[in-house]
Amino acid sequence: MGTNLVGNNIRRLRFDHNEMTQQQLADKAGVTRQTIVALEKGNYSPSLELAFRIALAFNLPLEEVFFYGKNTKK
């Protein structure tokens, strides 16, 4: 809603991981597809626990999936 400063690379990472679907990621992270949609749109900042679960689903450290403020990495 405009004030969300926690960004993420979920969409790109899904693509890099054999074009994983939102539902597949949702199942791995233990959330609904709606939550993945909201995260990708930048409409929701996840809890720390969920952020770790998503990072674990990609087998990456947290900071490669989530970032604070504007992302400078491409």
Next chain:
Amino acid sequence: MTYQEKKSIISLISTILIFGTYCLYMYPRHPEGELVSLATFRYWGLFVLNLMLFSIVAHIIISILFNIFFRITTGEKEPKFADELDKLIELKANRNSFFVFIVGFLLAMGSLVVSQPSQAMFIILIISGFTSDVTGSVTKLYHYRKGV
């Protein structure tokens, strides 16, 4: 549009339809005569209790029909659990819904203070119940579409 967004819209429409239909059904049954009588109090008591019962049954039936329709049209299964986003949105919807109901409740009590007939109190209470329900559904829809 995701399952939760569609469900919020269905919930909103069904709330309006259920309330509208029920009011149209009950309106002609209002007892004639005095504004303050045992029959009038009985009527409003029945109005509220039957509305709750009718509303719960109708919502369950509509929800089952919606889930069947959703499965057939999208080929997806509805989520079996509420995750952290669902719970957060539910909390916000409940907060707004309770706020609206409390305002209605205070208005209803205020109507008695300014010597309005008891009928006015019942009408304000029922309308505030309906408005709070609509507010909850609208809040859910808003947060599912715009984020938290």
